[in-house]
Amino acid sequence: MSTPTIRDTTRDWPKVELHVVTGKGGTGKSTVAAALALSLASRGKEVLLCEVEGRQGIAQMFDVSPLPYEERRIAAGLPDEDGNRGNVHALHIDAESALLEYLAMYYKLGRAGKALDRFGVIDFATTIAPGVRDVLLTGKVFEAARDGRKKGTSSKGGQHYDAIVLDAPPTGRIAQFLNVNGELAGLAKAGPIKKQADTVMTLFRSPRTAIHLVTVLEEMPVQETADGIAELHAAQLPVGGVIVNLVRPRDLNADQLKAVREGTVDRQGLADDLTGVGLEVDDALIDGLLEEGRHHAERRQLEDRQRALIEEMGVPTLELPRLPSGVDMGGLYELAGTLREQGMA
Structure with missing residues (x-):
């Protein structure tokens, strides 16, 4: 055939x-x-x-x-x-x-x-x-x-x-x-x-x-x-x-996502940024944000793998948010x- x-x-x-x-x-x-x-x-x-x-x-x-x-x-x-x-x-x-x-x-x-x-x-x-x-x-x-x-x-x-x-x-x-x-x-x-x-x-x-x-x-x-x-x-x-x-959304770049996944984010720098915009910061808030960030980074990693598979299909690709x-x-x-x-x- x-x-x-x-x-x-x-x-x-x-x-x-x-x-x-x-x-x-x-x-x-x-x-x-x-x-x-x-x-x-x-x-x-x-x-x-x-x-x-x-x-x-x-x-x-x-x-x-x-x-x-x-x-x-x-x-x-x-x-x-x-x-x-x-x-x-x-x-x-x-x-x-x-x-x-x-x-x-x-x-x-x-x-x-x-x-x-x-x-x-x-x-x-x-x-x-x-x-x-x-x-x-x-x-x-x-x-x-x-x-x-x-x-x-x-x-x-x-x-x-x-x-x-x-x-x-x-x-x-x-x-x-x-x-x-x-x-x-x-x-x-x-x-x-x-x-x-x-x-x-x-x-x-x-x-x-x-x-x-x-x-x-x-x-x-x-x-x-x-x-x-x-x-x-x-x-x-x-x-x-x-x-x-x-x-x-893809607001974080590859280096930032890696830092979030591996737990190497600068906690003090994050706290200073939050304080700078008028938020009251404690350890619980930082821990919660880093945990949410880790889940997001892991999800993005899985999505990037699927995106690579789509690219291998050899078909024009569009994205909607x-x-x-x-x-x-x-x-x-x-x-x-x-x-x-x-x-x-």
Whole structure:
């Protein structure tokens, strides 16, 4: 078997139209997807942010009502250098609604399709055939990405988007989710659903797509990221970048961290510095600060090891800080600005 050609998207992210964001649970995948959408909108682009996991995570992050199965404007980007700003629209995609739309478009089953839904046939079909479910979910993303949008669907009568951000399933399932042709191999060898899968794969494997993996500087997420990159490469799907999220401040240099770890910090010098800013200092305070510092230094050492492993993956890397006050709309805009500064948008 020949080795698939891997496309390096380092230089053409601004030209990418579909950004797929995945990551291990707990790494902030959905937050990064939302920040990326805002970052693109801050370049004056009209952006569609899609979710497929049924959690209404977009509505919660942007503090809006639960999203229906239709596109809805939820936020504006920050103004760019020329004062222009784009908008973020959102779409909550569920397989049942996508199948009803599919039946109406290709088989003209309007009311009949809704009757099937009432009898639970649609839920049954998408449950026993997860490959079909993924084709329906990804097919809706493809519909949003193509030119000449059809009227009469949830597509807002032909709304054009400059970029689409997909908050995708976790890293452990991303290659399977996107490689819909492989999933359908034993289910459908011909017919409309197979044709749709083939069409979707032309987008996913094209220069128009980049798949970004979100991780944190911990052993299991980093290993899962490495495994995910290998699986995407094997499926000939284009890897974009690794986004390291929740990065702690790096205020201490290597020598200072070493001194804290080894217990060679100048206690009297530390006490004098604290006294100089008006604090009352005793041994208990110094002991507590040094203990906290030791934990921080040890944590930084572990994180640096994981950072080195990420660098060995040979994939462009970006970093997002841990926000002290958590992620609200202000925090999303801050993260969006950080992504823009690093060339993501």
